[in-house]
Amino acid sequence: MSHSYLAFIDESGDDGLEKFREPGRRGGSSSWLVISACLFRQVHTLDAVSWRDEISNKMPEKKSRALHFVDLNHNQKVVAAQVIASKPLRALSVLAAKQPIPKGIYTDRNQLYFYMTRYLIERLSWLCRDLRPMVPEGDGRVAITFSRRGGMSYDNFRDYLRRLKASDDQEVKIHWPVIDIDGVTAKDHSSSASLQLVDAVASSFSAGLEPNPYGNCERRYAEILKPITYQRNGNYLSYGVKVVPKYEECNLTREQQRFIDMFK
DSSP: OOOSEEEEEEEESOOOOSSBOOTTSOOOBOSEEEEEEEEEEGGGTTHHHHHHHHHHHTOTTOSOSOOOGGGSOHHHHHHHHHHHHTSSOEEEEEEEEOTTSOTTSOOSTTHHHHHHHHHHHHHHHHHHHHHGGGOOSSOSOEEEEEEOOTTOOHHHHHHHHHHHHHSOOTTOOOOGGGBOGGGOEEEOGGGOHHHHHHHHHHHHHHHTTSOOTTSOOOOHHHHHHGGGBOOBTTBOTTTTEEEESOGGGSOOOHHHHHHHHTTO
16 A cells, blocks of 8 residues: 655755854854655645746746755745645754754764654654544555755664664654655655755745854744644644754744744
């Protein structure tokens, strides 16, 4: 039996933990690592291309249908978020504030990325479980596709999920019946309209927290996406918007606090 859902995962920012970027200066690591997922029913497999094309068609000056959020201007980003927010999909993001992380905790390659993606997979599994009564087709599982990132072994990530599944750690709250570990794959951003959509989601949430070269944050894109962001009974911060560490410990600026306040 086929999967019930498709999920696509991409990130904005990097997992560097030193020499953080400063406004007005080139280079340096991002202060935040944002990893996002878009989830939709498997019956919409082919629709994602038309959703992406709908965005591109609103920008006749673009020379390619391919969508890369960072290359858009502000007005184009607003339109991209508006189109995505009108579609039958759900978005969720985990947001890691890197500057508060003590030195020496994440020393292995991709260790922070794996740890944060665990939180994302948890919430993805809850969302699939929550939606199942309204999604009768398929076997209830989700097929997960990552946007391929350099230096990342997806065999290692699948092994990481298997270790989590086999462990007795009560802190791991993944609803395993919906997760197809063997079906976790990766594709290039340019080859998948669905990955281009989730790139827009990750970049939208990152814009609300990561200062731009002028030191400002832009929360409007994420505000537009709020209606499709996973929540339970109005609770976003435990579900579709997971902040690590707790936002009270992130030394947020006033702009960043306003971003968090949107989801309280």
